[in-house]
Amino acid sequence: MKISRSALMKTGAALIILAGGITAMQLLASTKAEAHKREVEAPVRKVETMVPRFSDLSYEVQGSGLIESAGRLQVSSTVSGKVSYSYKGLTSGTYAEKDQLLLKIDSRQAENTLNLARSELIKAVAALVPQFKSSDSGLYEKWNRYLASLDFTSGEIPDLPEAAGSREKLLISNYGIFSAFYNVRNAEIMVEQHSYYAPSEGFVRCEGIPENSFVAAGQPLFTLIDAENLEISVPLTVDELKRIDSSAGPSVTILSARENGSSLYGTVVSRNAELERSSQMIDVLIRFANRELKPDFAPGNYVDVHIEGRVMANTAAIPRHAVLDNSYVYTYEEGKLGREDVIIRAVSDDSVYIENTLPPGTRIVTTILQKPLIGMKLSPVGEEDEAEIAAAVEAGNHEKDS
Known part of the structure; x- marks a missing residue:
């Protein structure tokens, strides 16, 4: 049977279309396979690393x-009387220099008692001096000089001359020199107890003591707080x-x-x-x-x-989060993730101190990794990455300004 020319052309066109479709399907399948292969390939993770420096660390x-x-000094009154002086009213927060007079209680009666005691001592010494006038041992000159040093205006009476012999001691005792002397000393102490000075600089804590108020013996006066x-x-x-x-x-x-x-x-x-x-x-x-x-x-x-x-000798400090389970760290080894055990000597809030047991030049990964796998590919953050980050930040700042 004779086939016409037009029928042959139609059949050829159909075959060509069929062949083209098959070829297109094969190319599409190949492209999907390649795309699938690229999706399976794990990405390279960027990480920060550090090389621990071992030395003697504190x-x-x-x-x-x-x-x-x-220094917190609580002061109470040892005497009773009217307040004749109060430094700035002794209100809380008042600052006082060292040796500043803070409070004075009327001491006129105590001063009168002191002057009376001094008078009795002078009277006793004056009666004693003539007893040594006939002596050639120098006792007369010694006690006469002591008598001349006694007066009512001196802040504190001088100590008694030291007795050299038994006769001198007996005469001193018989004339009441010892008792008169210590009566003066007791009276001096009583006068001093009417004045209160700051032993050091500090702040006063007190409810306030105004002048002309009355204080009783044993009454708490103030607390001096050393703020230095x-x-x-x-x-x-x-x-x-x-x-x-x-x-x-x-x-x-x-x-x-x-x-x-x-x-x-x-x-x-x-x-x-x-x-x-x-x-x-x-x-x-x-x-x-x-x-x-x-x-x-x-x-x-x-x-x-x-x-x-x-x-701690031969020790390095590394970030605390870089140590896992208090026993090991992740390391960067020729582009891949590794692991090394460590021995911890001490732990602080931010750092862990480890012994020098790592191989020389070990680079510890300080980036926190999600689902880490030993052998996974890594790339340390370098100067180029930092430059890119800085450039991106700068570009962002320019956009904000514009």
């Missing part, structure tokens, strides 16, 4: 506590206490709890001998000086302290 123990005055010499009691665990040598007086940095606060320096002076039962901690006492009377370090402020610890 462990730092951190704690906190409340500042208190190292301060102390802090800081509780530490037994492990933390082992890290410091409290007998050597380790140095301490005292940090203000306020943002952008300043710092001062002190020393550990002592520690408690017993463990506190409820907290299972031991208090150490830190003392320091606030010479400039900075408000951040006034008594009553809560502060943080960093105590210098013992020196």
